[in-house]
Amino acid sequence: MNPYLEIVIRSIGAFALMMMITRTLGKATIAQMTYHDFVAAITLGGITANFAFNLKVNVWHLLVALVTFSGVAFILLVFVLKSRTFRRWISGQPAVLVQDGKILEHNMKKLRMTLDSLNQELREKNIFNIEEVEYAVLELNGKVSALLKKEYLPVTRKDLGLKGHKQEFPTELIMDGNVVEDNLKYGDVSLAWLMSQLEKRRLSIEEVSYAVKGTNGQFYCDLYQDGVSDPIDEV
Structure with missing residues (x-):
């Protein structure tokens, strides 16, 4: 077989395998990326890369290694879900960085975390x-969670004694100029209601890039023709 064609075939196969493995391990694993997830991701990535273009290595040997590491990662995930002790050992546990408004330098030193890094994480949460x-806590996924002091907490409707209306989950109705039929079915929104909202605005479905029924029940839509005279096109 032509080596270039073989690389193309193996690359497509490697991509398909990684998609199946990723779906098996689940979305939470990707989002959290704890210690064992990080190790598994690096190892599986290395094996998959060799599977794609290393023609000197036997394909079946790579498949066995890939399946083995995937199995190990999945078994660890099962144990992590079932045992808190095992979860703390394999995934670690959150670490307190600020307690009662005081920076815990000893904990930061053990974590090899600098004050610059802590301040950056806080600024990303609009805390300057x-x-x-x-309190500030370094979570298992490497992100910092912070609790503000009472005097700096934002005022809520409950604090003001105000009652809020029940909010709904936003329902996307049109995307890329096409009606999202499944959302109409499961979002308790009729096509007639959608068309009535468009008629009020003298619009057709083809003119709409994106439309959604928001959490407050209001209809919002964005058109392909935005009417912006001087759009910023830098990316």
């Missing part, structure tokens, strides 16, 4: 003054 923080 560390004195506003009551």
